[in-house]
Amino acid sequence: xxxxxxxxxxxxxxxxxxxxxxxxxxxxxxxxxxxxxxxxxxxxxxxxxxxxxxxxxxxxxxxxxxxxxxxxxxxxxxxxxxxxxxxxxxxxxxxxxxxxxxxxxxxxxxxxxxxxxxxxxxxxxxxxxxxxxxxxxxxxxxxxxxxxxxxxxxxxxxxxxxxxxxxxxxxxxxxxxxxxxxxxxxxxxxxxxxxxxxxxxxxxxxxxxxxxxxxxxxxxxxxxxxxxxxxxxxxxxxxxxxxxxxxxxxxxxxxxxxxxxxxxxxxxxxxxxxxxxxxxxxxxxxxxxxxxxxxxxxxxxxxxxxxxxxxxxxxxxxxxxxxxxxxxxxxxxxxxxxxxxxxxxxxxxxxxxxxxxxxxx
Numbered sequence: 061x062x063x064x065x066x067x068x069x070x071x072x073x074x075x076x077x078x079x080x081x082x083x084x085x086x087x088x089x090x091x092x093x094x095x096x097x098x099x100x101x102x103x104x105x106x107x108x109x110x111x112x113x114x115x116x117x118x119x120x121x122x123x124x125x126x127x128x129x130x131x132x133x134x135x136x137x138x139x140x141x142x143x144x145x146x147x148x149x150x151x152x153x154x155x156x157x158x159x160x161x162x163x164x165x166x167x168x169x170x171x172x173x174x175x176x177x178x179x180x181x182x183x184x185x186x187x188x189x190x191x192x193x194x195x196x197x198x199x200x201x202x203x204x205x206x207x208x209x210x211x212x213x214x215x216x217x218x219x220x221x222x223x224x225x226x227x228x229x230x231x232x233x234x235x236x237x238x239x240x241x242x243x244x245x246x247x248x249x250x251x252x253x254x255x256x257x258x259x260x261x262x263x264x265x266x267x268x269x270x271x272x273x274x275x276x277x278x279x280x281x282x283x284x285x286x287x288x289x290x291x292x293x294x295x296x297x298x299x300x301x302x303x304x305x306x307x308x309x310x311x312x313x314x315x316x317x318x319x320x321x322x323x324x325x326x327x328x329x330x331x332x333x334x335x336x337x338x339x340x341x342x343x344x345x346x347x348x349x350x351x352x353x354x355x356x357x358x359x360x361x362x363x364x365x366x367x368x369x370x371x372x373x374x375x376x377x378x379x380x381x382x383x384x385x386x387x388x389x390x391x392x393x394x395x396x397x398x399x400x401x402x403x404x405x406x407x408x409x410x411x412x413x414x415x416x417x418x419x420x421x
Contacts (some may be wrong), residue, residue, distance in 0.1 A: 062372075063404065064090070065379055065398060066091065068120065069104065070094070081111055084112045086398055088115065090117070090378070091115050093118075095122055102139055105118075105143075109147075120223075120276075121221075121223045122150065123158065123159065124151055124153050124174060125165045125166075125173065132149070134211075136185070147218060148218075149181065150220075150222075151220065152223030152241065153170035155307060171229050174222060176195070176196050178222075179194075184211045185215060187210060188210065220237055221239030222239070226317065233260060234271060236264070241274050242273065252318070275378070278296055278381070278383075279397060281361065283360060289359045289360075293352040295352070296352030296353070298344040298347060300347045300351055301343040302335075304331040305331060306335060315328075330346055361396060372404055
């Protein structure tokens with residue numbers, strides 16, 4: 061199967077609704093709206109739902125702890141209804157700086173919180189009476205006047221995708237989620253993520269292929285001049301200085317841990333040290349250019365094609381793409397990417413052995 065292409069959309073973008081419409085026209089599969097400390101993720105998706113017909117609409121991600129699980133389910137049901145069933149609920153624990161600094165809620169037990177939220181959302185969307193006794197959530201509230209309530213919204217399953225990086229949360233993703241939202245990902249070291257997902261799926265009696273594997277990348281088309289490719293890779297690498305230095309806390313950074321498991325432990329530790337010391341320029345320069353090039357789609361079309369083949373061979377199923385530039389430049393880049401993904405998919409498909417019946421093995 062050819063890699064599906066998703067597009068990251070920010071409501072702050074000029075003409076973001078036009079961009080979504082054009083993305084649908086040229087064959088983009090899904091649009092993704094992030095939630096951090098600006099706009100919420102759901103409102104822009106509702107607006108996009110009103111001007112599109114086919115695009116899947118995904119939160120990438122809604123922050124756990126920012127809403128109660130019931131409020132999360134209610135909001136998801138609203139967008140699901142408005143979009144005629146095209147909604148994907150992407151969730152993630154975020155980190156202590158955002159949850160405790162912005163939302164004022166404790167960042168604790170992220171894996172357990174993720175599990176319980178998925179279970180509660182699925183109870184609500186299945187039309188079950190909401191009675192839940194968890195380690196994080198107890199519904200109704202013990203000792204209170206509340207009663208177990210059943211949702212009055214239309215019942216319909218909503219796919220739940222989980223943003224996870226640590227092994228325990230990756231296993232949970234394989235056990236419960238319909239999809240994985242990943243980043244910090246190199247195709248060559250995909251097993252650092254996919255082995256725990258596979259283990260979780262197997263333990264739950266599921267297939268690895270029950271989980272849509274979504275990886276975020278930046279897309280930047282360049283000329284075939286090596287200097288141009290290196291300069292673009294450097295720009296993408298520089299952006300990781302904030303990720304390594306400012307995300308998480310001084311003692312725990314899930315992104316750094318993910319890169320460390322893929323062979324970059326010394327690099328991310330030094331970037332974090334330089335950032336903490338206040339030398340942001342040196343921190344950016346210390347990020348290896350290989351990280352910028354290896355976790356994104358950077359280069360001329362033929363290089364992008366080869367990278368797409370690598371992603372498909374590694375068992376990624378969806379690429380969630382961020383594109384910079386003017387409106388027209390974004391559309392041109394997406395059209396090129398869609399064509400390259402189709403060609404890469406045909407190449408990988410011909411490489412795979414087939415059964416006697418002609419289906420892929």
